[in-house]
Amino acid sequence: MNSNTDQKNKLQTTKILENNEISPGVYVLKFKKIKEFKAGQYVGLTTDLSVTPRLYTIASGINQDEVHILYNLKDDGWLTPRLSEIKPGTELFVTDPEGDFIDDQSPAWWIASGTGIAPFSSMFRSGLKKDKLLIHGGRFAHSFYFEKEFLPELGDNYIRCCSQESGEGLYSGRLTRYLQETSELPKDCRFFLCGSPEMVIEVRDLLILRGVEYNKIVAEIYF
Numbered sequence: 001m002n003s004n005t006d007q008k009n010k011l012q013t014t015k016i017l018e019n020n021e022i023s024p025g026v027y028v029l030k031f032k033k034i035k036e037f038k039a040g041q042y043v044g045l046t047t048d049l050s051v052t053p054r055l056y057t058i059a060s061g062i063n064q065d066e067v068h069i070l071y072n073l074k075d076d077g078w079l080t081p082r083l084s085e086i087k088p089g090t091e092l093f094v095t096d097p098e099g100d101f102i103d104d105q106s107p108a109w110w111i112a113s114g115t116g117i118a119p120f121s122s123m124f125r126s127g128l129k130k131d132k133l134l135i136h137g138g139r140f141a142h143s144f145y146f147e148k149e150f151l152p153e154l155g156d157n158y159i160r161c162c163s164q165e166s167g168e169g170l171y172s173g174r175l176t177r178y179l180q181e182t183s184e185l186p187k188d189c190r191f192f193l194c195g196s197p198e199m200v201i202e203v204r205d206l207l208i209l210r211g212v213e214y215n216k217i218v219a220e221i222y223f
């Protein structure tokens with residue numbers, strides 16, 4: 001059996017329900033849920049069976065009928081320029097959900113850059129809210145995807161760190177600076193990091209330097 005046939009056997013077909021640009025270059029793709037998943041897991045997606053699926057963390061909650069994917073357009077990438085043009089009704093190939101970036105009810109800090117907010121959105125929409133501090137880093141005031149959902153429920157436990165603009169309710173500066181300025185980091189708490197390799201590595205190093213135990217840090221890197 002060749003690799004295309006292997007891949008074909010692992011992929012299931014679903015139909016796009018919606019695909020909306022929610023912020024410049026950032027989209028939410030919706031399709032019907034075909035497999036149960038745990039909040040924090042990802043799926044592989046492709047529009048062409050001969051092309052390796054790219055991985056995307058599910059942003060919707062476990063009890064929703066639709067799967068939501070938050071993605072940003074990479075102009076020079078293969079899949080995202082195609083995804084950004086995709087119309088409702090089009091077929092999409094999806095792998096089974098996988099991954100162990102999974103939280104529980106215990107206290108945690110959720111730290112995300114850009115579309116790295118997706119797993120935390122899924123956790124939040126699946127009912128995890130208590131004892132969570134969500135820190136999201138983005139460049140612009142429009143980079144805080146799903147803020148309308150987070151703000152009313154998380155209140156002061158939702159920090160938006162904006163590096164290139166200032167705005168009401170926004171912390172001016174990168175999330176790493178916010179963490180450096182935080183006088184004390186909690187001891188009995190896990191730190192979940194998700195987003196670009198640069199952010200995850202920088203925050204991991206910063207936390208370890210500040211005395212956080214290595215086994216309290218859980219990371220998901222979008223590479």
Ligand SMILES: Cc1cc2nc3c(=O)[nH]c(=O)nc-3n(C[C@H](O)[C@H](O)[C@H](O)COP(=O)(O)OP(=O)(O)OC[C@H]3O[C@@H](n4cnc5c(N)ncnc54)[C@H](O)[C@@H]3O)c2cc1C
Binds near residue numbers: 055
């Ligand atoms: C676990 C996981 C979860 C993820 N979740 C999300 C998510 O929720 N949302 C999201 O937006 N992204 C997510 N990603 C990233 C996502 O999988 C894709 O990498 C991203 O969307 C780009 O896909 P693409 O096909 O458009 O670009 P690709 O074709 O994969 O290219 C990506 C970049 O690499 C460069 N590149 C490609 N080939 C080469 C080469 N041969 N040499 C040098 N450079 C090259 C391209 O120019 C481009 O800038 C996740 C990644 C992982 C690992």
